[in-house]
Amino acid sequence: MDIVVFFIASVCAIASAIAVVAQKNPFVSALALLGNLASLAALMLLLEAQFVAAAQIIVYAGAVMVMFLFVIAYVGPRGEIGPGVRKPWLVALSVFAALLIAVEIVVVVMGASLGTVASVDANYGSPAAIGEALVTDYLLAFEVVSVILFMAAVAGVVFGTGGRPVRLSDDQVLAKEGESAVERRREASRAALEAARDSTTGESAR
Amino acid sequence: MSVGIPMFLGVSAILFTIGLIGVLLRRSPLTVLLSLEIMLNSVNLTLVAFSRQVGGSDGQVFALVVMGIAAAEVVVGLGLVVAMTRRSMVLDTDELRTLNG
Amino acid sequence: MTELVWITLALPLLGVALLAIFGNKLPARGAGLLASLIMLAAFGAATVALILLASKPEDQRQVTETAWTWLSAGDFRVGFDIWFDQLTALMLMVVTGVGFLIHIFSIGYMKGDTQERRFFAYMNMFVFSMLVLVVSGNLVQLLIGWGLVGLSSYLLIGFWHHKTSAVKAAKKAFIMNAIGDVGLAIGIFLLFVDLGTVSYSGVFASADKLSETQASIACLLLLVGALAKSAQIPLHTWLPDAMEGPTPVSALIHAATMVTAGVYLIARMNPLFFYAPKVLDLIVIIGVVGLLMAGAIAIVQTDIKRIIAFSTMSQIAYMFVGVGLSAYWAGIFHLFTHAFFKALLFMGAGLVIHALNGEQDTRNMGGMRKLMPKTYFCFIIGGLALTGIFPFSGGFSKDAILGAALHVDSTIGWIAYVGGLLGALMTGIYTFRLIFLVFHRRMSPYAEKVAPPLIKHHGEGPSSMLWPVYILALGAAFLGLLQIPGVTHVMSSWLEPISPYGMVEATASQEWLTTLIGTLVGVIGIIVAAHLYLRENDAPERIRLGRGRLIAHALERRCYWDNLYEWMFERPVQWAASFLNRDVDATAFRWLPTDGVGTITAFFGRSVVVLQNGIVRSYALVFAVGIAGFLLFLLVRGT
Numbered sequence: 031m032d033i034v035v036f037f038i039a040s041v042c043a044i045a046s047a048i049a050v051v052a053q054k055n056p057f058v059s060a061l062a063l064l065g066n067l068a069s070l071a072a073l074m075l076l077l078e079a080q081f082v083a084a085a086q087i088i089v090y091a092g093a094v095m096v097m098f099l100f101v102i103a104y105v106g107p108r109g110e111i112g113p114g115v116r117k118p119w120l121v122a123l124s125v126f127a128a129l130l131i132a133v134e135i136v137v138v139v140m141g142a143s144l145g146t147v148a149s150v151d152a153n154y155g156s157p158a159a160i161g162e163a164l165v166t167d168y169l170l171a172f173e174v175v176s177v178i179l180f181m182a183a184v185a186g187v188v189f190g191t192g193g194r195p196v197r198l199s200d201d202q203v204l205a206k207e208g209e210s211a212v213e214r215r216r217e218a219s220r221a222a223l224e225a226a227r228d229s230t231t232g233e234s235a236r
Numbered sequence: 237m238s239v240g241i242p243m244f245l246g247v248s249a250i251l252f253t254i255g256l257i258g259v260l261l262r263r264s265p266l267t268v269l270l271s272l273e274i275m276l277n278s279v280n281l282t283l284v285a286f287s288r289q290v291g292g293s294d295g296q297v298f299a300l301v302v303m304g305i306a307a308a309e310v311v312v313g314l315g316l317v318v319a320m321t322r323r324s325m326v327l328d329t330d331e332l333r334t335l336n337g
Numbered sequence: 338m339t340e341l342v343w344i345t346l347a348l349p350l351l352g353v354a355l356l357a358i359f360g361n362k363l364p365a366r367g368a369g370l371l372a373s374l375i376m377l378a379a380f381g382a383a384t385v386a387l388i389l390l391a392s393k394p395e396d397q398r399q400v401t402e403t404a405w406t407w408l409s410a411g412d413f414r415v416g417f418d419i420w421f422d423q424l425t426a427l428m429l430m431v432v433t434g435v436g437f438l439i440h441i442f443s444i445g446y447m448k449g450d451t452q453e454r455r456f457f458a459y460m461n462m463f464v465f466s467m468l469v470l471v472v473s474g475n476l477v478q479l480l481i482g483w484g485l486v487g488l489s490s491y492l493l494i495g496f497w498h499h500k501t502s503a504v505k506a507a508k509k510a511f512i513m514n515a516i517g518d519v520g521l522a523i524g525i526f527l528l529f530v531d532l533g534t535v536s537y538s539g540v541f542a543s544a545d546k547l548s549e550t551q552a553s554i555a556c557l558l559l560l561v562g563a564l565a566k567s568a569q570i571p572l573h574t575w576l577p578d579a580m581e582g583p584t585p586v587s588a589l590i591h592a593a594t595m596v597t598a599g600v601y602l603i604a605r606m607n608p609l610f611f612y613a614p615k616v617l618d619l620i621v622i623i624g625v626v627g628l629l630m631a632g633a634i635a636i637v638q639t640d641i642k643r644i645i646a647f648s649t650m651s652q653i654a655y656m657f658v659g660v661g662l663s664a665y666w667a668g669i670f671h672l673f674t675h676a677f678f679k680a681l682l683f684m685g686a687g688l689v690i691h692a693l694n695g696e697q698d699t700r701n702m703g704g705m706r707k708l709m710p711k712t713y714f715c716f717i718i719g720g721l722a723l724t725g726i727f728p729f730s731g732g733f734s735k736d737a738i739l740g741a742a743l744h745v746d747s748t749i750g751w752i753a754y755v756g757g758l759l760g761a762l763m764t765g766i767y768t769f770r771l772i773f774l775v776f777h778r779r780m781s782p783y784a785e786k787v788a789p790p791l792i793k794h795h796g797e798g799p800s801s802m803l804w805p806v807y808i809l810a811l812g813a814a815f816l817g818l819l820q821i822p823g824v825t826h827v828m829s830s831w832l833e834p835i836s837p838y839g840m841v842e843a844t845a846s847q848e849w850l851t852t853l854i855g856t857l858v859g860v861i862g863i864i865v866a867a868h869l870y871l872r873e874n875d876a877p878e879r880i881r882l883g884r885g886r887l888i889a890h891a892l893e894r895r896c897y898w899d900n901l902y903e904w905m906f907e908r909p910v911q912w913a914a915s916f917l918n919r920d921v922d923a924t925a926f927r928w929l930p931t932d933g934v935g936t937i938t939a940f941f942g943r944s945v946v947v948l949q950n951g952i953v954r955s956y957a958l959v960f961a962v963g964i965a966g967f968l969l970f971l972l973v974r975g976t
Contacts, residue, residue, distance in 0.1 A: 033239055036239045040243075040247045043247065047251050048254055051262065066277065070281055073281060077288045079288065094307050097310065101314045108321065123962065124260035127958070127965045129253065130965040130968075131964060132252070134969060135245075140242055144289055148289065148291025149291070160293055172301075182309075185311060189316065189319050260958050261954075263954070333952050
């Protein structure tokens with residue numbers, strides 16, 4: 031029974047992964063990723079990691095992917111750029127390197143003798159066991175991850191509100207509005223500098 | 237557990253490779269981020285598999301941490317994408333090369 | 338009581354800190370007022386400390402205190418010490434008192450300069466450095482103050498740093514002072530090696546353990562430092578050039594305080610110098626030669642400030658003669674009175690320069706007496722004090738030195754006496770030549786054009802510039818009464834205890850004799866000057882072009898010292914530099930990769946920069962290839 035579930039889940043995972051990578055429309059890619067996540071959750075259940083599987087669905091599929099879908103919807107048609115690469119030999123090199131890595135890992139993994147799988151009790155992988163590990167052995171990691179998530183939230187807000195007003199460089203102004211705009215900007219900043227300087231020096235040199 | 241642990245590791249390796257190809261070959265930042273997610277998930281699977289092999293819950297905790305980090309990274313990455321869109325920039329990683337030279 | 342000394346020391350430091358941090362936010366006037374107030378407070382603290390010290394019985398008037406030990410290595414300990422005795426108290430009063438007056442003067446003089454705040458910060462820093470030097474209780478701290486004073490002098494001489502001449506002068510002063518610092522430092526090291534201590538109490542207590550050679554070498558090295566700081570032969574050439582700085586700087590640093598640090602050093606280390614009598618004789622010789630040479634050069638100078646500068650050098654030579662004869666109190670007394678009348682003369686010169694809109698050449702002056710009567714009056718008082726006419730202060734102090742020379746009655750003493758009298762004659766000549774050229778005679782065309790409108794508009798000067806001059810004139814006139822021979826002994830009795838091996842002091846009758854002769858000689862000098870310079874007279878020109886041609890040429894070239902140093906140091910260095918540049922760098926090294934280093938690096942850089950195309954994907958590709966390769970390597974190698 032396990033083997034069947036395993037094979038179905040693995041095939042779904044691999045197929046959806048290929049779909050993610052190959053699809054031009056990012057919306058379809060995201061949906062394919064959802065499928066991937068679900069398959070992986072199933073695989074994890076096979077490994078008796080119930081909590082992790084549940085977290086995978088709830089957090090990853092439920093939150094992260096939803097965020098992805100929001101942004102993809104916001105970005106709209108601009109997000110569609112095909113996998114066009116200019117140089118075929120780069121494509122070949124990339125694929126070769128990736129496959130090489132895959133082969134190496136598979137060789138290692140299949141050939142190695144991992145020994146017998148440890149036997150675990152019913153408590154293994156349950157929320158209780160994970161919770162206990164989190165607050166005793168891995169408390170620091172737990173806290174640090176909270177801080178990182180907090181920072182991510184702040185980053186999200188900053189990106190959302192646009193942060194501080196952007197001062198375009200001279201080149202960008204040049205591109206947008208032309209030379210006279212650059213000149214006007216320079217004059218304005220020079221005048222402001224003069225005004226600031228005059229107010230602090232007092233009498234000029236004899 | 238009739239399926240051996242090495243099988244899970246193998247699946248994970250294949251998924252990792254697919255994700256890697258996606259990161260290397262795609263130009264749209266959104267797709268790159270999605271491929272990155274695939275890579276991260278494959279690593280999660282590996283961690284859980286090894287955790288099962290050893291019998292402790294260390295690997296699972298690690299996998300949860302990785303998930304948290306991945307979420308944070310996605311926030312930042314998508315924030316960048318949104319910011320780029322708002323400035324009407326082209327969403328093409330090949331065009332974003334002000335750091336060249 | 339030492340708390341007061343700490344306060345006196347800390348106040349200028351506080352001033353510097355405040356001006357440095359908040360200077361930009363102060364109005365321009367505020368910086369000067371703040372600095373002057375701080376000086377006034379420091380002067381107040383110094384005065385109270387002096388009074389407290391004086392209220393102690395005479396043998397207890399030496400207070401030392403160590404604040405903390407900042408250097409300890411094995412048995413060697415150096416702390417931040419205060420050594421407060423009669424000499425220190427007197428020096429504190431001079432530095433803070435005259436310093437305060439000059440700060441007030443500077444408020445008026447530097448008005449309108451864009452960098453006023455920086456000026457007052459530097460001035461306070463200088464005062465702080467000088468105080469560190471003076472209150473120090475060990476040689477290392479003295480060296481610290483010594484160096485800081487040199488730095489402040491450099492900063493202040495080169496204050497108008499857009500003037501190339503000022504920058505060059507500042508460099509020259511600093512480099513010559515650095516030579517002195519080296520001598521001083523090596524002397525301190527030698528003392529440490531021989532005696533094992535650098536604190537004054539330790540050195541004074543064990544000075545008798547030194548052989549005469551050891552003591553002489555150490556004192557000689559200390560003397561090198563003193564010569565550089567006090568601008569005596571052979572390290573004197575920086576002083577005339579230092580007049581590039583603003584006039585208050587010249588008044589404070591190069592008349593009243595910094596240049597007297599050498600005299601202070603010798604007076605302070607007198608228990609050590611007691612064991613090196615030959616060095617003391619050398620000091621007298623250097624002093625006599627210096628005072629004669631400087632006096633002579635001053636007679637031919639045309640720049641008002643440089644006349645006064647050479648006069649300073651000459652007067653400090655007098656002080657050196659005084660301490661060289663072991664009449665330490667006399668040397669310090671002259672230091673004291675000199676601070677007053679020399680600062681007075683510089684400030685008077687500053688008023689004249691101000692009235693002439695920056696002109697310093699005496700050939701463009703003349704007849705200022707009618708336009709600036711108050712300045713003229715004070716200038717006369719200063720001139721009379723400088724020349725040593727009874728009963729002005731300079732006379733009493735100079736004659737104290739000459740009286741001691743008479744009293745000693747040795748070859749050295751007679752050389753000092755005769756030289757001193759000749760010097761007094763020359764002092765009279767150059768001082769009153771200056772006064773006549775500036776204040777009498779016809780006004781030069783330039784002065785006629787520039788001065789009257791300025792003076793009508795501003796008066797002789799703002800009150801901030803005039804009042805310090807008045808106060809200094811009072812001091813120059815009456816301070817001599819502190820030491821009327823046979824009547825009042827304030828100076829000699831106050832300073833006597835600083836010298837455990839006794840001091841030379843002339844008898845009252847010798848003193849009066851010397852005073853008489855000295856005044857006479859001074860008056861002769863004034864008459865000579867009047868004869869040559871009071872009215873329009875071509876006699877000086879005739880002498881200069883005629884019989885006195887050679888001497889005049891030598892004097893105008895400042896006795897060729899600058900030329901000597903140029904030949905000894907500047908030319909070889911420049912030749913070596915240009916040789917290295919032309920013949921070594923450009924030719925011999927061309928084929929070596931001095932250029933090649935650049936080319937090769939650029940080539941490699943260009944090759945590698947291809948990888949930095951800014952495209953993230955390519956970087957990821959490099960990662961992937963790298964990982965693949967690495968894993969392959971691990972696999973093949975086996976575990």
